[in-house]
Amino acid sequence: MKLVECVPNFSEGRDRAVLDALAEAIKSVSDVRLLDIDPGEATHRTVFTFVGPPDAAGEAAYRAIARAAELIDMRAHRGAHPRMGATDVCPFVPLAGASMQECVELARRLGERVGRELRIPVYLYEQAASQPSRRALSDIRQGEYEGLREKLTDPVWKPDFGPAALNEKSGATAIGAREFLIAYNVNLNTRDQKLATLIAQNIRETGRPRRNAQGQVMRDAAGRALTEPGPSRLPNVRATGWYIEEYGRAQVSINLTDFQVTPPHAVFEAVEKEAREMGLRATGSEVVGLIPAEALRIAGRHYLARQGKSPAAPDSELFRMAAITLGLQELGGFDMDAKVVERRVSGPGRLAGMTVGEFTDVVSSSTPAPGGGSVAALCGALAGALSAMVMALTYERKGYEAAREDLASLGSEAQAVKDRLVRAVDDDAAAFRRFMDAGRTARAVRGGTAADAESAARQLEEATRATIEVPLSVMRDALRAAELAAEAARRGMPSAVTDAGVAALAACAAVEGAYYNVRINLSGAGELSGAAALREEAERLLSRAEEVRRTTSALVREKL
Numbered sequence: 001m002k003l004v005e006c007v008p009n010f011s012e013g014r015d016r017a018v019l020d021a022l023a024e025a026i027k028s029v030s031d032v033r034l035l036d037i038d039p040g041e042a043t044h045r046t047v048f049t050f051v052g053p054p055d056a057a058g059e060a061a062y063r064a065i066a067r068a069a070e071l072i073d074m075r076a077h078r079g080a081h082p083r084m085g086a087t088d089v090c091p092f093v094p095l096a097g098a099s100m101q102e103c104v105e106l107a108r109r110l111g112e113r114v115g116r117e118l119r120i121p122v123y124l125y126e127q128a129a130s131q132p133s134r135r136a137l138s139d140i141r142q143g144e145y146e147g148l149r150e151k152l153t154d155p156v157w158k159p160d161f162g163p164a165a166l167n168e169k170s171g172a173t174a175i176g177a178r179e180f181l182i183a184y185n186v187n188l189n190t191r192d193q194k195l196a197t198l199i200a201q202n203i204r205e206t207g208r209p210r211r212n213a214q215g216q217v218m219r220d221a222a223g224r225a226l227t228e229p230g231p232s233r234l235p236n237v238r239a240t241g242w243y244i245e246e247y248g249r250a251q252v253s254i255n256l257t258d259f260q261v262t263p264p265h266a267v268f269e270a271v272e273k274e275a276r277e278m279g280l281r282a283t284g285s286e287v288v289g290l291i292p293a294e295a296l297r298i299a300g301r302h303y304l305a306r307q308g309k310s311p312a313a314p315d316s317e318l319f320r321m322a323a324i325t326l327g328l329q330e331l332g333g334f335d336m337d338a339k340v341v342e343r344r345v346s347g348p349g350r351l352a353g354m355t356v357g358e359f360t361d362v363v364s365s366s367t368p369a370p371g372g373g374s375v376a377a378l379c380g381a382l383a384g385a386l387s388a389m390v391m392a393l394t395y396e397r398k399g400y401e402a403a404r405e406d407l408a409s410l411g412s413e414a415q416a417v418k419d420r421l422v423r424a425v426d427d428d429a430a431a432f433r434r435f436m437d438a439g440r441t442a443r444a445v446r447g448g449t450a451a452d453a454e455s456a457a458r459q460l461e462e463a464t465r466a467t468i469e470v471p472l473s474v475m476r477d478a479l480r481a482a483e484l485a486a487e488a489a490r491r492g493m494p495s496a497v498t499d500a501g502v503a504a505l506a507a508c509a510a511v512e513g514a515y516y517n518v519r520i521n522l523s524g525a526g527e528l529s530g531a532a533a534l535r536e537e538a539e540r541l542l543s544r545a546e547e548v549r550r551t552t553s554a555l556v557r558e559k560l
Helices: 016-027 054-071 100-117 137-141 145-151 193-203 264-277 293-306 315-326 341-346 356-363 372-395 401-444 450-491 494-523 531-559
Strands: 004-006 033-040 045-052 087-094 122-126 173-177 182-188 237-244 249-256 282-288
Touching: 004 054, 004 100, 016 033, 016 045, 016 054, 033 341, 045 054, 054 087, 054 100, 087 100, 087 122, 100 122, 100 173, 122 137, 137 173, 182 193, 182 264, 193 237, 193 249, 193 264, 249 264, 264 282, 264 293, 264 315, 293 315, 293 341, 356 372, 372 401, 372 450, 372 494, 401 450, 450 494, 450 531, 494 531
Parallel strands: 087 173, 122 173
Antiparallel strands: 004 045, 004 087, 033 045, 182 249, 182 282, 237 249
């Protein structure tokens, strides 16, 4: 299923009844999942985050914008955050299977509908922008709500959709498509907003005002302030300074538009540096809304490596290290399951979230799933975990400094393989249940219409293919786990060679166990297209796993 994320920002952060009504509008659309509501009293603004298939997400966004138009009156709105409308901004972000172009088209369809049906001026921004001068949200929002009446009379600022006239109650709305944006604030041990603003100007990509010898801001012929790069300028960073009454401190408020280029920890350290030079301290930070898991992984690896520890750690340790070092719990806790977008969307899985005892009890019951396929996936996951452990122990061992880069890379890959195989524990059981459901549907429509029979047959074929492709993917990952175990046996410290040996045995057992599932499910697949190619790949993977098992076993025995 294609998924997009939508992150509308509403100009209301204090009235719980209004926020509840907006939430209900979003949740009224089936297939949409509301992940997060993050209100701010001082900013008088709330960030909602939800995900769903493109069309469903667009419908939920429209319903929420329409509800905001009913309940929020911009004529009475005052808050610390820049804003120009009841629904101030509504971006779409591509997630699983969705493309940026699909989000652009979705933004344009929504913008046209909002302008036509709600009579709200709409500006398209970021990737959906109709012209380069409108890509940046800050440019569109300049002058805020109070400047809209005059702005809308300027032909240069004619809205992309809706009337070129002020909607006094609702203001204007920016609708766009963008990459994942992290809203990230760094806390300072001061109440002085001016100092926070100075730090923001020194780190943001657009720079700080250029001043003459007398300290006056320099301007061009049109009266626009000239800027220059700050000493800690960071790409893909937007920042401002503000004071938050409820926290009793100033913050540097930051938007990271590409965390792969400038991750949160790099921003935190830049703010720390600037703050020290002003006699201040960065005491912690907060994430507004959700954050991608990879942003926390990057930070966790960075800080573990600084301590001489292997950065190839599991997510739980990487997230913990990031949260502690960045001070993400300073302002009221940082719940990983609530704040990390991947955890909110998928969760740990019913089986993967069980204790070892609970899982083995379920396997031992009389139900057919989870069965051998899930157990094979778990064996492969344990193999990946053991290999990662050997790489990490060796990384920290004296005398292996020259091999650290390779050990970290192999260990990180072992962690990734482990994580995929853990997910496959649930995927295999889900594929079996889907197959059984499709079989029941096919039997139920016998004697019905031709269209019903055709639909049921198609569902059964898709479900059958999943029962083959899931264990085949387990074979691929488990084989890689076996190869990583062989590397751990070769490169790892001698005292951990038995752990590498057990990893290889578990991985190869996973490959063969998944192979059994591929074969038995192929035998009942009838005329499934591509069946021969699937079987050939399974035979090839099994043969390679047997080769890896033999060579790794011989190596372990030799080292013993």
